[in-house]
Amino acid sequence: MPRKTYRQAINEALDSEMARDENVIVMGEDVAGGAGGSGEDDAYGGVLGVTKGLVGKYGRTRVIDTPITESAIMGAAAGAASTGLRPVAELMFVDFVGVCFDQIFNQAAKFRYMFGGKARTPLVIRSMIGAGMSAAAQHSQALHPIFTHIPGLKVVMPSNAYDAKGLLIQAIRDDDPVIFLEHKALYDTQAEVPDEPYTIPFGEAEFVTEGDDVTVVAFSAMVPRAKAVADELDKDGIEVELIDPRTTSPLDEEAILESVERTGRLVIVDESSPRCGMAADIAALVASKGFAHLKAPVAMVTPPHTPVPFAPNLEAAYLPSTDRIAAAVRATLGEAVPAE
């Protein structure tokens, strides 16, 4: 099977869905790039090149460069979704959601319920999360818990290229608003990705590794990081069951609870802020529905409750490190952990 990057996988998903269904459009800031300028017509393909080449195939009526106007992009995509198109709108960096909360939370997410079940809003909002590029506090956040908090939104966070393609095709074919969160540190990672279209259902976690000693739940870019830890600990005879939920809404609660029932131990690794974050949510889930199976306190490995810093060494210290993840696993097993 051909190996492709996460970036290519997402581009292929958009390409195949646009070819399959003429109602699929792509819109956002510089998704083609070059509109109204004097140079190349397809200069950008989005700020990190994810939509590169689509405008050449589908034209400017279906690959729409917008002004920098996030409220209008999100609102127009929601309105277009309500009236017969299937827009994939790009919110360049997820941090920019601050200026368009209303159109996502109060409008798109609410239509179906508020209008008595008669509305369909087949909208995909693609956005970019995460630290690791020294982009600092306004371009590095992992805001998935905020979207997960809102009923009516589905929230997807692929951790690898294979999942990115299958989950994005699923998202585009879904009749609900879907927030599709790409991690900027994953775009150049590779995996085996089939050329043909395929889908991955929402709400089905992937068991990245299987093991009976400790359950580790990780999200997005923390999955490969936790996988590296699991592989390392395996050499010491510690069997980690690493679970990638892939979607936070819906969440595969069953997979997590079933695994904890077997292992009795849980470590959650997530890049969002600790207060009201994903780790707290998963910990609460297991505390309320799987407490009897726990043999040790739940461990949460997250950033500190601080904005994302700029300086590379500070940013590295901000993110959950493999050392911290490994220490949390060992602590859950009752092993002495060297002081940091």
Place this chain on the structure above:
Amino acid sequence: MQLDRPTLIEAYRRMRLIRDFEDNVQAQFEQGRIPGFVHLYAGQEASAVGVCLHLSDEDYIGSTHRGHGHCIAKGCDVTGMMKEIFGREGGLCRGKGGSMHIADLDKGMLGANAIVGGNPPLVVGAALTLKTKGLPHVAVSFTGDGGSNQGTTFEAMNLAVVLGLPAIFVFENNGYGEGTGVDYAVGADSIAGRAAGFGMPATTVDGRDFFAVFEAAREAIERARTGGGPSAIEVTCMRQHGHFIGDAQAYRSKEELERVRADDPLRLFRERVTSEGRLEPADLDAVDRECAEAIAAAIDAAEAAPVPAEDELLTDVYVSY
């Protein structure tokens, strides 16, 4: 443009239906039969009807939290609306939306919207669908003077111009955003002038005069249908009631409230069409009777309708919930 007799009667019928609906909703609310907040449209009828009379079910509108008038003008069923406002089964949104969120997508009514400035971007999206699919329809955003100050509205107007969309921005300037006057809150000479600054044709019309609104809307809608892009209409009108039912309106003078009653658009319409001999008073009286009966029947039906079953709480969050 000279309107024929059936069109004149239909215009009056829709305006009268709105007025009766609102007067009766007020009475029902004051008797404690309607939950939540209700914002009445009475006094602004010529705006909704003057615009929507040009539209079919294939055209879209987006509305405000003062949305009953737009719903009725766009052809929504008044019984379904009344049940919705009462919070009953059979309401247009099955009792989950209420007064501020009535929608009827089959009628091209994309929803009242309880967020001031919420609908303009959505209407731009509907217009984007129409343009992308090559359909000869239009999408109209009804926004108030308050909504004209919101950033979403500015972004929507700019995007509509940039993409050349068949969108029309109707600004119903009723003088107040809640209780704060336009002269204080709108930092521009006119809202139409503000819209023109985004690069679209914009005009101001007297919203007491159905014929003025009808003619301005005709021009804007025709322009949009034939690929001429967006435009804006500022309709100056008068809100007969307070911001919400129960608002004592201490911020309005006695003289102003007297003028509101004197400038009633329904009365002005009646006087004009009868004095010009285009309709007989008896024609209009018949419409009055028909509308009064329709609204009375809607209230009876709403009172008789059951409340939603409790398991409705969990339905329709997602398509496949």
